[in-house]
Amino acid sequence: MVSVTIKDVAKKAGVSISTVSRVINKSKPVSLEARQKVLKAIEELGYKPNEVARSLVTRKSRLIGVIVTDIGHSYIAEMVRGIEEIGRMYRYDIILSSSYGHKETEKKFVQLLMGKQVQGIVLISEDNNDEVVEEIMDMDIPFVYLNKYYSSAKIPSVYISSERSSYNMTKYLTELGHRNIMYVTYNKDEKYSVEKLKVDGFNKALAEVNGNAYIFQGEGFQIEDGYKIGERVYKMAKENSITAIFCCHDEVAIGLMSYFYDNNVKVPEDISVCGFGDSKIASIYRPRLTTVREPYYDIGAVAIRRIIKAVDEKEIEKENIYLPSQIIKRESCGKIR
Amino acid sequence: MVSVTIKDVAKKAGVSISTVSRVINKSKPVSLEARQKVLKAIEELGYKPNEVARSLVTRKSRLIGVIVTDIGHSYIAEMVRGIEEIGRMYRYDIILSSSYGHKETEKKFVQLLMGKQVQGIVLISEDNNDEVVEEIMDMDIPFVYLNKYYSSAKIPSVYISSERSSYNMTKYLTELGHRNIMYVTYNKDEKYSVEKLKVDGFNKALAEVNGNAYIFQGEGFQIEDGYKIGERVYKMAKENSITAIFCCHDEVAIGLMSYFYDNNVKVPEDISVCGFGDSKIASIYRPRLTTVREPYYDIGAVAIRRIIKAVDEKEIEKENIYLPSQIIKRESCGKIR
């Protein structure tokens, strides 16, 4: 608690504090003799430079602020892993703040983080919140916005191509023989919603085989939302000989499968189900969920990489980055004989 | 980027920087007139105090370091939620570092965090690592150690009573009519392992009804580990008319249930399964898992509360804290007729 400072080291080593600073930072040549004395003193005193003081003078906190909706959401945790691990490679630490979706809280966090002199901000959100984004962009600090539900070309971000991913998944279903397929969406008509793109990809793939596309308006993106619509979905499926259901997100698919489990509908024997995301639960749940893998870890990693680049080059690149997605084939989708 | 400082505010308001400081901190009375001029200047310039500079002089970073094994583990994310949310109430931010179980990395993080002048450290670990703990305790900084697999009275921590929880769950199983019950453990003979306590509680409850206790040595705490032992567990269960299996952790139970699903063993009709933890997956998986709820959020909340108290009172309480657990009754355990 009685911390040892650079002065103590200097005194003990019999040199000036500048010399100590030089050996710590390797910023200028120091004679072998002096260096050794300093190193010895550092060792003996257990000296650790005070990063706060350093930050003050260098104006570099080596801190990145990360504002998330909820670290308890596994895909967000995965993104944060990517951010943290890559950040650490460049000697950046992250300050984590959870907003639980409150815009006002997010705004407050931005202010707090700026006060802490963070050198960049990653905002991981689940709503369509231009307002906070604009506020951050006004601050003129390296910034990346991560949102798997909404996208806008004007905001620096990292994502996968939703349309292509959805197209690929649908195509896979048609290859399994499905022709009457339902897509469960939510919010597809909202501004910036990526659902619009996903529906487009879905329709396109189905049109190629003259299949029948059914769009079902869901009630949200969570497991409960998937469960809640189970009855109606099943009814619609039966009435239209639908054999496969493509859900906009894994959670919805899991909710739906749970409804099916509870009501003795067999997946994939009676009906095939697939999701989007490949969140953790997708490979744990039984039957395992066929889905589109969104590379969350990589998304986080690329985001932080972009911020660090902006810090170094003092200029944030405008071009958004698209990462490849992948179809993960598991048991929840079966062949049509 | 061209940040406005207290000097700018002072100049604009036509007062000294001390006065500005006083109105910001409400640390000393300031005349109404002066205060208003300062407030106006702050408003117009959009001034935000530089927390780094503040930290340097006050020697309070308002930062708490949190070292976790992996933020991707949902129960850890839940603990971190508790830590963060309560920390925030006291205006503390958290710096998150993931060690992925490497002791050397953890040690490095401790050093980094000390450099950043954190005012306390929470270490969330899954191994038995005295070494790192001792290192932190030597630093003489408020510290709490969270570990659901190991416990030691000498280390400041927060947990539930493992023996009582295990006793309660076993008792519930006996109330359902089970008499031949298997407890799947791992590492129970290792130093500080809480498994020893859990086995004790299990045996005690079963002894009270003259039931037969079977202990199975598992292969780990993860889902895969539960899956791997499925075949042997099932064999042993059949040979001994075992009707219920109590797993040391939810993950093991889920792995086991997945094995059962894949091999057409019905839970709970053919056999009952329960777990320990109530991690997220327990309520999502079908059948839903009966389990002991460990209050992860609260554990994190109490941990940070304890640290903040230590910061304020300059003295960390020695007594460890036990939180109540709860039996969550779901579908994976059935009655014996």
Next chain:
DNA sequence: GTGAAAGCGCTAACAA
């Protein structure tokens, strides 16, 4: 009630 000045621990000119 107010301002001048010292200083938190450090880096980075500048001189020597």
Next chain:
DNA sequence: TTGTTAGCGCTTTCAC
């Protein structure tokens, strides 16, 4: 190669 010194932006005596 080294030491002296001036800050970084802020809080906090201390004197008025």
